[in-house]
Amino acid sequence: MLHAWTVEQIRAAESAALARTGDQELMRRAAGHVAWAVCDRLDPVTGAEAVLLVGAGNNGGDALHAGALLRRRGMAVTAVLLDPGRAHAGGLAAFRARRGRVLAVDGAGGGAVAGVLERADVVVDGIVGIGARGPLRPDAARWVDLVPAAALRVAVDVPSGLDPDTGTHAGPVFTADVTVTVGGLKPGLLLADDVAGTVLVADVGFAPKPADARVEVLTDLDVEALLPDPRTGSDKYTGGVPGIVAGSAQYPGAALLCVGGAVRVRPGMVRYAGPQAAAVVARWPEVVAGDDPSRAGQVQAWVAGPGMGTDEAALDRLRTVVDADAPVLVDADGLTLLARHPELLAARRDRPTVLTPHEREFARIFPDLDLADRLGAVRRAAALAGVTVLLKGHRTLVAEPGGTVTVNTTGSGWLATAGSGDVLSGVIGSLLAAGLSPATAAAAGAHLHGRAGERAAALRAAGAHQLWDLLRVPVQR
Numbered sequence: 001m002l003h004a005w006t007v008e009q010i011r012a013a014e015s016a017a018l019a020r021t022g023d024q025e026l027m028r029r030a031a032g033h034v035a036w037a038v039c040d041r042l043d044p045v046t047g048a049e050a051v052l053l054v055g056a057g058n059n060g061g062d063a064l065h066a067g068a069l070l071r072r073r074g075m076a077v078t079a080v081l082l083d084p085g086r087a088h089a090g091g092l093a094a095f096r097a098r099r100g101r102v103l104a105v106d107g108a109g110g111g112a113v114a115g116v117l118e119r120a121d122v123v124v125d126g127i128v129g130i131g132a133r134g135p136l137r138p139d140a141a142r143w144v145d146l147v148p149a150a151a152l153r154v155a156v157d158v159p160s161g162l163d164p165d166t167g168t169h170a171g172p173v174f175t176a177d178v179t180v181t182v183g184g185l186k187p188g189l190l191l192a193d194d195v196a197g198t199v200l201v202a203d204v205g206f207a208p209k210p211a212d213a214r215v216e217v218l219t220d221l222d223v224e225a226l227l228p229d230p231r232t233g234s235d236k237y238t239g240g241v242p243g244i245v246a247g248s249a250q251y252p253g254a255a256l257l258c259v260g261g262a263v264r265v266r267p268g269m270v271r272y273a274g275p276q277a278a279a280v281v282a283r284w285p286e287v288v289a290g291d292d293p294s295r296a297g298q299v300q301a302w303v304a305g306p307g308m309g310t311d312e313a314a315l316d317r318l319r320t321v322v323d324a325d326a327p328v329l330v331d332a333d334g335l336t337l338l339a340r341h342p343e344l345l346a347a348r349r350d351r352p353t354v355l356t357p358h359e360r361e362f363a364r365i366f367p368d369l370d371l372a373d374r375l376g377a378v379r380r381a382a383a384l385a386g387v388t389v390l391l392k393g394h395r396t397l398v399a400e401p402g403g404t405v406t407v408n409t410t411g412s413g414w415l416a417t418a419g420s421g422d423v424l425s426g427v428i429g430s431l432l433a434a435g436l437s438p439a440t441a442a443a444a445g446a447h448l449h450g451r452a453g454e455r456a457a458a459l460r461a462a463g464a465h466q467l468w469d470l471l472r473v474p475v476q477r
């Protein structure tokens, strides 16, 4: 499991380390990681041209110390001081001692900055780190816009302009190929990977406690450990029995896709209750199928929604499922019905329940929550409804009512295809039926589904049904 901490939490851990170690030493360590990240990606290092964008705080100090190290490796390094009177004194002294070139944007050097940036092989962003508030000020933002995309772009701690707690950026932002983040991951780096690039965590001698983190990432090993293979003595109920309510005359494929997701994650048995029973059994002979969830027999978790329609018959089926004691996942048309009948959602409060909306469905159920901050919105939705909420997107987020959010980092563009979400619902339904908690089942399901999407990309396997075969491929080590 990986963890990410808020700026406040990082600051608290940092202050204890500052008292122990001193800020110069911490900064030198951080700078060592930044310089290593640069040199590791350049060939040759000697003679390459680097530009440091240096703000007025310690983030700029990190960049200046890194610049001094890059000088030692024979690089031509120019420090652009955005606020020359307030540049970090220790960092500047170390940089000058290595005969680095200094340009001050408010002095004679200002005019030369654009030309220096244009030629740079590497640009190091030390404009602001976790001390910044709000969008970048115009005097800093103008330089971000001049950074050439062809250069290696390395952000110190956080790409300037990106909110480390939320991953939002209201104005210009430094787009990094690599972010070297100090002390621990920040949620914003996970959410805005398009801005942060590859994230390296620089261990400088302090780290917040994993137990304090409210944002987590599952790894392959975590997910494998949650899904043991069947053993001698297992029966169909130890594997788990999901019940699927999906599909309609208009969307028969949704039933097959959702059931397929459930079957291929290894439940003990899958039940189906809807109008496509014959088609389901024709494709999935292992499934026990009927049309009425109230007569389905023992079910350990329900999935309701994909392609089920929104008519009276669909509403009746959804009511039956919502009344069940077993865990329930509601997706797609089921979410549309929940938005129209809030009493059904209220009935699931504090009972094991997962909602899996994409952004439009989310906005229908939680119209007052602002999706500009997806992390904040999904967390508030889970707290408001008292259920687990999985918000789909490039970074799918899973929030439990207690406030912890899991960020899914697997996936590919090949998942953006009709029916892909139906498969995901079936996968999570199986995991719920196997006894995982709603948040763990949702996060593990999103992880498996994302890995399947990555394999689909590698194979160019188009079509959501291709995901069935790619869900439980063993992890390569």
Ligand SMILES: NC(=O)C1=CN([C@@H]2O[C@H](COP(=O)(O)OP(=O)(O)OC[C@H]3O[C@@H](n4cnc5c(N)ncnc54)[C@H](O)[C@@H]3O)[C@@H](O)[C@H]2O)[C@@H](O)CC1
Pocket: 018, 022, 023, 024, 026, 027, 030, 055, 056, 057, 058, 059, 060, 062, 127, 128, 129, 130, 131, 132, 133, 134, 135, 136, 137, 140, 156, 157, 158, 182, 204
């Ligand atoms: N304190 C320490 O000893 C350590 C600090 N570290 C580095 O220090 C950074 C934090 O340093 P600081 O607390 O000095 O803060 P920053 O360097 O992140 O930013 C503070 C400066 O940014 C300016 N600023 C604030 N909001 C702005 C905005 N919207 N647009 C433009 N400028 C803005 C402020 O006027 C201030 O001068 C970390 O991100 C990390 O890079 C690390 O080196 C570890 C050790």
Ligand SMILES: [K+]
Pocket: 059, 125, 126, 127, 128, 129, 155, 156, 157, 158, 159, 160
């Ligand atoms: K930065």
